[in-house]
Amino acid sequence: MHAVIDQIHPPSTHTTSSPEKMITVGLLWHSLSSGNLGVGALTESNIAIVRGVAESLGRRVRFIVLGSGSDSLPSLAAELAQAGHALENQRVRLFRASFREQVRRCDVVIDIGEGDSFADIYGFKRFFFYWLSKNIVCSLGRPLILAPQTIGPFDGAAARALAKQVMARCSKVFARDQLSSDYLAQLGMRGNTGEAIDVAFRLPFRARRFADNGKVRVGINVSGLLFNGGYTGGNQFGLSIDYPATIRRLIRHFQALPEVEVHLVGHVITPDMRSEDDYARGLSLAEEFPGVIVAPVFSRPSEAKSYIAGLDFFTGARMHACIAAFSAAVPVVPMAYSRKFNGLFGTLGYDTIADCKADSDDVVCQKIVAGYTARAQLKEKVRASLQRVEERLGRYEASLAQVLGAVVGK
Template sequence: MKSNKQNLRLGVLWADPYCGNLGVAALSYSTIILFEEVSRRTGIRFDYTLWGAGRCGRGMLDTGRERIPVRTVRPFLGGDLPAFAKGCLANPLRVGTPLFVLDFLRYDLVADIGAGDSYSDIYGITRFRNMDFTKSWARRLRKQYILLPQTIGPYASEEARRKAARSMSAAGLIFARDRMSFDCARELLPEKPVERTIDTAFFLPYEKTVFDGEKVKVGINISGLLWHGGYTQDNQFGLRSDYRRTVLAVLDGLSAREDVELHLIAHVIGDPRFVDEDTHVIGKLAEQYPRAVVSPAFRTPVEAKSYIAGMDFFTGARMHACIAAISSGVPVYPMAYSRKFNGLFGETLGYNSLGDLKTMDSDEILSGLFAAFEKRNELKNEIEQICRRIVEPEKEKMIDKLSEYIERHA
C-alpha cells in the first residue's frame, strides 16, 4: 500500500449507495461512516471510490449528519476471467472493461463488502463468480485488500469452495459477520486469521420518525423476491412455509386489530417489473388492506431506517430492514429465508424471536410472530441490552482492527 500518510485512495467494492435495494445502500453508507471514524482516529484521509454503483460520477454522500465526497464507478460483471476477456473484445470502450483494471490499479487499498450476503452460491453460481471476480483481481494485482463484514458461504459447489479459498487466502484482513460465516472461512482456511463481528449496517445513523395517534405502529416489510418464489420463481430458497399465505395471514391478523396502525414498508425499491422489487407487491396488497399505511419510496437507507425507527413493532423478510429495526431499538420478528438471518440474529446477537421460513410451517411462523408482538415491551428491553453488550463493543473492535491494519500498511 502506498500513501503519503495524509490521503489514501480506497476502493470499496460491491458498495452502491444509489442501489434500490436499500440493504446494499445501507452497507455502502455504513462502510463510509466506519472509515470516516478510522480517519478521525488515525489522521489518514480517504479518497473514496465506491465500485459497483448503478451510476458513475462524483457526488456527496449525505448521512444526515455530514456530507462525504465519493466517486462512484459502474462495474463490468465479468463472472470469471474468460467472460471478462470476451466482454473486453466485444466492447473494449465500455466502462468497466479494460478501464476496470486501470481503475483498480489506482487504489492504495481495496475493501470488498460483497453486497453483504453475496459471497456464496445460494443465489446461483453466476452471482458468486461476479463477487469472486473482484477478489481474484485484487489477488492478481497484489493489492492490499480487506474483506469487510459479510456472509461467507455456504458453498454448494466445489468451484465456489475452491475459488473462495484461493481469494480469501490473499486477503490481509477478513471480517465474517456471523458465526456461521466465521466457521465456513476457518474450515476453508484453517490457518488464516478471521475476525468474527456484525453487519456494518448496525452503525447507520437515523432520526426517528414520530407518527401521530395512539395506535400501536406495526411495520411489515413484504419481500417481492420471496413473494415470487425467488429469482427462479419455483421456491428457489426451499421454504417450508408458504410465504404468500404467511404474509396474508399476518396482514389479516394485524389489520383486524383496532389498536394497530399497519404500515407496509418496501426495502427494495426499483423497477416494478423485477421480481426482486417490493413496491409492486405492496401496491397490490394496499388495495386489499385499505386501512394500511404505505411507506414512502425512500431515497436513501437513512430515510428508511428513520421511518422504521418510528415503529412499535416490526416484521419482515429483508434482513437489512430487520437490522434497521433492531439497531434503532424496535422489537422485531425477522422471517429468515437463509442462514444469514440465523447466524446474525440467533448466533451472534442471541436474539431468538425469529421465524425460520425454511424449517417452520406457516402456522408456526404466525404463532411466533404474534407471541413476539404481545411481548414487544420485553423484547425492547432485550434489544437495549444487545446494543449495549454486543453492538457498541463490536463497532469499537472493528474500528480498532481497521485502524491498526491501515496504520501498519499505510
C-alpha cells in the same frame, strides 16, 4: 452505543484547507444505486465506519465506490464534502484497463460482495467474476479486506480451492456470524480471519416523528420476491409456509386490533422488476386492506431506517429491514427464509425468529403475535443484544485502524 433512537451521525464540522494527504479507499462491489436498500445500507454503513476510523487518525478519505452501477448519491456526497471527504462512483469493467487504473489509485480496498456474501450458491460464473476481481486487487499490491459478510458455502471443489487461494491473499477476511466463522475454520482458513457482524447496524438514522394519534404502529415488511415465489415463481426458497396467505393473515390480525396502525414498509424497490418490488406489493395489499399505510419510496437506506425507527413493532423477511429495526432498538421478529438470518441473529443471542423454512403458518403467526404482545420485554432483549453488536463492530474498526494506520505512516 452508536445506534440510538433520535440520533444520527452528523457530518463533522471540520473542514480543512491544509494539504494533508487523503487516504483513498476503494469500496469494491458496493453500490449507491441498487433498488435493494440492503445493498445501499451496507455501502453507506461502511462509509460511515471507515470515515470514523480515518478521522480518529486525523485523516480524510476519498471513497471510490466500485460496483455494477455508475449512479452516485448526491446527498451523501454533499455530507462527506462538508466534512472534507470525497466520494466517487465508478462502474466496474473488470476486463478493461480502467478497473486496474482505479484500483491503483487506492491505498486500501474493501470488498463486500455487492450483496454481502462470498459463495458459489449463485452459480460458478458469478463466483468466478468476484474471485477474479479480488485477485486483481491483490496482484496490484493493494491491501484487500473482505468486510463482514456471509462466507460460503462453496459446494464445488473448484470453488472451494479458488476461494481459499484468494482469501489467503487478503489482509483480513471478516465473517459476520458464527456459522461463517465455523465454515472458514472447516476450510482451514486461520491467521487472517476474524468475526464481526453486519456493518448495516451502523447505518446512520434519525427516528421519524409520526403524528401522535395514540396508535401503536406495527410495521410489516412484505417481500415482493417471496410473495411471488422467488424468481422462478415456484417456491424457489423452499418455504414451509404459504407466504402470501401468512402476510394477509398478519395484516388482518393487526387491523382487527383497535389500538394498532399497520404500516407496510418496502425495502426493495425495483419498478423494472415487479417480481421483486416490495413497494408495488404493498400498494396492491393496501387495495385489499383499506386503512393500511404504505410507506413511501425511500431515496436512500438511511431514510428507510429512520422511518422504521419511528415504529413500535416490526416484522419482515428482508434481512436488512430487520437489521434497521433491531439497530434502532425497535422490537422485531424477523421472518427468516435463509441461513443468513439464523446465523446473524443467532450470533447475537437473539432467538425470537419466525422460521419460514421450518415453522408452519400457524407457528409463524403465533411467534409474531407473541412478539407484539411482549414488545416491551422484546425491546429490552434487543437492547441487550446491541451490546454484542458494538463489541463485534469494534473488532472490525480496530482492524481497519491498523490497516489505515499503516497507510498513514508511509
